[in-house]
Amino acid sequence: MTYKKGFATLAVHAGETPDKITGASSPNLVMSSTYVTDPDVSFSAEDFGENTPYIYTRWGNPTITQLEQKLAELEGAEAAIAFASGMAASTGLLLQFLKPGDHLVMSDVSYAGVAEFAKDYLPARGIEVSRVDLSQPENLRQALRPTTRLVYAETPANPILKLTDIAAVAAIAHAAGARLIVDSTFATPVATRPLELGADFVVHSLTKYIGGHGDAIGGAVLGKVADLAVLRKEVGIHLGGIISPFNAWLIMRGLATLPLRMRAHEENALSVARWLEDHPRVARVIYPGLASHPQAELARRQMKNFSGMISFQVKGAGEILARTFAERLEVIHYAVSLGHHRSLIFYLATQDMLRTSFTLTSAQEATYREFAGDGIFRFSVGLEDAADLIRDLEVALA
Numbered sequence: 001m002t003y004k005k006g007f008a009t010l011a012v013h014a015g016e017t018p019d020k021i022t023g024a025s026s027p028n029l030v031m032s033s034t035y036v037t038d039p040d041v042s043f044s045a046e047d048f049g050e051n052t053p054y055i056y057t058r059w060g061n062p063t064i065t066q067l068e069q070k071l072a073e074l075e076g077a078e079a080a081i082a083f084a085s086g087m088a089a090s091t092g093l094l095l096q097f098l099k100p101g102d103h104l105v106m107s108d109v110s111y112a113g114v115a116e117f118a119k120d121y122l123p124a125r126g127i128e129v130s131r132v133d134l135s136q137p138e139n140l141r142q143a144l145r146p147t148t149r150l151v152y153a154e155t156p157a158n159p160i161l162k163l164t165d166i167a168a169v170a171a172i173a174h175a176a177g178a179r180l181i182v183d184s185t186f187a188t189p190v191a192t193r194p195l196e197l198g199a200d201f202v203v204h205s206l207t208k209y210i211g212g213h214g215d216a217i218g219g220a221v222l223g224k225v226a227d228l229a230v231l232r233k234e235v236g237i238h239l240g241g242i243i244s245p246f247n248a249w250l251i252m253r254g255l256a257t258l259p260l261r262m263r264a265h266e267e268n269a270l271s272v273a274r275w276l277e278d279h280p281r282v283a284r285v286i287y288p289g290l291a292s293h294p295q296a297e298l299a300r301r302q303m304k305n306f307s308g309m310i311s312f313q314v315k316g317a318g319e320i321l322a323r324t325f326a327e328r329l330e331v332i333h334y335a336v337s338l339g340h341h342r343s344l345i346f347y348l349a350t351q352d353m354l355r356t357s358f359t360l361t362s363a364q365e366a367t368y369r370e371f372a373g374d375g376i377f378r379f380s381v382g383l384e385d386a387a388d389l390i391r392d393l394e395v396a397l398a
């Protein structure tokens with residue numbers, strides 16, 4: 001009889017079995033780039049299929065396969081492909097399923113690298129892009145065109161933690177024949193499983209919570225077998241941005257403890273967010289787990305865990321305080337990236353984001369400023385003792 005194993009059990013065991021030859025309980029790291037092959041096996045991506053043996057690591061590798069299986073089980077996806085980075089995953093997916101003349105709708109606020117790609121690279125190749133505030137699903141309906149192929153949402157969105165109602169947006173996209181991609185990097189499958197809510201693809205930067213330890217860059221796309229077979233052939237094998245087996249192994253090791261880590265990230269983030277809300281120098285704290293989040297109801301409905309990302313505005317010049325933070329913080333590192341066991345903080349000035357990354361209408365800019373003011377500190381709350389994080393901030397804010 002089959003029964004459905006729990007999430008924590010899958011995080012530990014999915015994709016892995018003891019090694020058949022040695023009995024090794026932990027997964028082997030297979031670094032080999034090539035495999036001794038039967039002369040009858042075809043060396044063409046055209047013949048690549050489910051049952052093709054390992055031939056060459058750009059096509060497939062046992063360690064990378066283990067990571068992909070674990071990711072797929074945790075997201076409830078038919079299949080997963082790991083890439084060299086989150087950017088490789090997102091850009092590969094967009095390039096594969098958009099052609100000149102197609103229209104893409106993307107959240108007006110999203111990870112800066114993807115935003116910049118949608119601003120410059122795609123339009124230069126004949127793909128039309130509309131940046132839309134998807135926190136109001138009705139905005140999507142207005143933006144759809146007969147040529148809309150894909151809708152790209154990020155929830156919670158970097159860096160202001162604005163949320164998108166995945167089920168609502170998926171229904172509107174599907175009614176118009178478009179497919180929905182969700183960047184779920186901030187949420188992780190512990191919080192939200194976008195495919196179950198109607199998304200067609202999920203993308204992750206594995207560099208963040210999934211790897212969790214700040215020592216390996218990777219990305220993934222998850223979705224249906226048929227879509228991912230095309231993506232494997234064209235984007236994996238032909239464009240070639242595959243993940244290193246070593247990074248896959250490190251990320252798989254990190255992923256095994258994801259449920260535990262996310263619980264601890266959330267607990268610490270709540271403590272720090274509540275403390276920040278009461279601090280006289282803090283103007284506004286944004287955290288999906290606080291009742292003050294403008295979409296707190298959606299957060300409770302869509303997120304089983306509020307993750308560890310906090311954004312906050314301070315009174316006075318954020319740029320000056322950023323320098324003080326960089327000099328005074330002892331435990332918290334002043335650094336970009338997020339989702340690591342180590343706490344990381346970084347200041348994002350609104351004028352810089354508007355100049356380099358986002359092209360917002362004046363109404364969208366007004367909404368962005370409601371969350372971010374002139375700038376926000378993006379704080380990835382790590383797994384240290386909350387008391388030490390608070391003490392660190394107390395000294396830096398004094």
Ligand SMILES: *Cc1c(COP(=O)(O)O)cnc(C)c1O
Nearest residue numbers: 085086087111158185205207218
């Ligand atoms: C970091 C990040 C990415 C890009 O991932 P890399 O692994 O750095 O290429 C994409 N989306 C979000 C939300 C991110 O935080």
